[in-house]
Amino acid sequence: MRRTSLPGRAPSRRRVLGGMAALAALAATGAVGTAGCAAPAAVGRGRTRVRFWHLYGGGDGVNMQTMLDAYRAAHPEIALEASTLQWGAPYYTKLGMAGAGGRAPEVAALHLARLPGFGPGRLLDPFDLDLLAEHGVTERDFPADLWRRGRIGGAQYAVPLDTHPMVLYYNTDICAEAGLLGPDGRLKPIRGTEEFTAALRAAGKVTGKPGLVVETLGAGTIGPWRLFSTFYSQTGGTLLNEDATRITVDDAKALDVLRFMRRLTEEGLAHRRVDYNGTVGVFGGGETAFLLNGEWEVSTFANLDLPFSMTRVPALFGRPNAQADSHCFVLPHQRDRGGETNEAAHAFVAWMLKNTVEWAKGGHVPAYLPVLEEPAYLDLEPQSEYRSVIDDVALDPPAWFAGSASTMWIELGAVFSGVLTGSRTPRGALEEAKARLRELLDTPDPLGGQA
Structure with missing residues (x-):
């Protein structure tokens, strides 16, 4: 049985630190490029492309795929390209390399407790809170502690999806x-x-x-x-x-x-x-x-x-x-972030947050508080039985x-x-x-x- 939110085989300390050091060098020089990562503002018949990288496999990967399919059905004007990458250190290394080269996907998943070590301002871009608000998502919709942990240097680098x-x-x-x-x-x-x-x-x-x-x-x-x-x-x-x-x-x-x-x-x-x-x-x-x-x-x-x-x-x-810990959405660094793709990325994040009843079926507690009051969520048993823990989670330092x-x-x-x-x-x-x-x-x- 495969666990979906924990690593399968742990990398050695030397391997982790060595890989991070190599990534840091690449980030400093900006020498990293990821083949095929450059995204045009639109593709096909005027459709805006949004790429989403995540690490959800197993059970929660099935729930995520259902959500992504529903998003595509509701937004035919968006060409959503979702990629599931290998959980753990391989995922974070690849995401960091893409951000270091400024040729990353529009949106990605991250564990919130890993945010401080992931180079906000270098490997990640901040969210435009006005853009999120235009789509009905604001700070007051989240537990205060989870939202605060996504804020570094006065900018919001992570928007929480859940807590697990x-x-x-x-x-x-x-x-x-x-x-x-x-x-x-x-x-x-x-x-x-x-x-x-x-x-x-x-x-x-x-x-x-x-x-x-x-x-x-x-x-x-x-x-x-x-x-x-x-x-x-x-x-x-x-x-x-x-x-x-x-x-x-x-x-x-x-x-x-x-x-x-x-x-x-x-x-x-x-x-x-x-x-x-x-x-x-x-x-x-x-x-x-x-x-x-x-x-x-x-x-x-x-x-x-x-x-x-x-x-x-x-x-x-x-x-x-x-x-x-908490899964969250982040915006990997792009040299030319902005325009239609950036607006579509914010809209995508807002839609996903508002539609997390499906995500909750896999056990995770949605971080978007209005979902916790929806009848469809409250009808989930036993998933809704422990929802009050959202206010008492203990994240890593x-x-x-x-x-x-x-x-x-x-x-x-x-x-x-x-x-x-x-x-x-x-x-x-x-x-x-x-x-x-x-x-x-x-x-x-x-x-x-x-x-």
């Missing part, structure tokens, strides 16, 4: 037998670590197996990082200061989280050794009551006719936060090495994996994590930092 947070999947049959469901058939509220562990024990008595499954190991594993990030953000702790120049880890809070993570596997409440695909198989096979994972596997489990639902990650450490498919995810995922499997102590993992953060902070941004 960690959520709690639960098997409704097992939870019913364990007495964990309310009269409405939904999971009873869980608050704090003790209530959560009690729920896991009750579920384990039904199945005879650990009550929870979460990714703990594997090549390029990042599940342990996402688990730590979720719980640590609930404590109010931070990794870095606001401008991502200094480590601000609260050791006491981080150790509380890491000791709880160790407790889950040490006490047999969660499976100790399981990779990403294994977690999908264990939960999909009805072997466990709970799965902590991104919401993008909803289609996988729905296709299995599994008795399940989804809810927000419980507030175990105070705040109701959940680790997340604004550092060049953070965000989806980033070096930080891979490095810290490997460190925290050891806590879950038992090969590292919580304190040892914390010290190693801080050491790796220091090394990343000491490594210059290959693209020269924020604009």
Whole structure:
């Protein structure tokens, strides 16, 4: 089973940094050109061409294709050319090269947490907010934090499409037998670590197996990082200061989280050794009551006719936060951006945002707030059950090495994996994590930092 919002095989640190450095050199010289990337203002019988690059494959790729087909049907005057590129580092390298040469597509997808390291002002062009407003899209239509993260140096370089947070999947049959469901058939509220562990024990008595499954190991594993990030953000702790120049880890809070993570596997409440695909198989096979994972596997489990639902990650450490990233729209740098193609690009982004009910079917929570009130969205179950998380997402700090498919995810995922499997102590993992953060902070941004 292929995960659509997480990397399949992680690149090595050397490969990532080397590739970024090479890209930076090309950006500085402007020597990069992409064959066939130059776009005329119009093609065919007066049709304006808009090219859209994205990295959506698998389940959400199907949803995206449905949206693109609907856009084409509604806009015969636009020649939309959509290209699906390989997820992760290959995608970002190609997109960066196109922007460095000024011969990029009109619109592209980006993970919001990767924006600071992607050279806004050099590899990306800012949005014209007046143009977006002409098509009914303004700042007030988005969660304040997500919109703010797209703004750098006083200009809006990213417009959020969604957020894709960690959520709690639960098997409704097992939870019913364990007495964990309310009269409405939904999971009873869980608050704090003790209530959560009690729920896991009750579920384990039904199945005879650990009550929870979460990714703990594997090549390029990042599940342990996402688990730590979720719980640590609930404590109010931070990794870095606001401008991502200094480590601000609260050791006491981080150790509380890491000791709880160790407790889950040490006490047999969660499976100790399981990779990403294994977690999908264990939960999909009805072997466990709970799965902590991104919401993008909803289609996988729905296709299995599994008795399940989804809810927000419980507030175990105070705040109701959940680790997340956000897909967003960006305008890759073009030497001659403007005119009909630029206007059409803004109109395309606005239309896509207003039509994200289809996108939500794949699990993602639309960032365009009016969609969250549409009856068609509210009728989506279980997708609409966790929509309130849009106000409590915990994005990575604004550092060049953070965000989806980033070096930080891979490095810290490997460190925290050891806590879950038992090969590292919580304190040892914390010290190693801080050491790796220091090394990343000491490594210059290959693209020269924020604009």
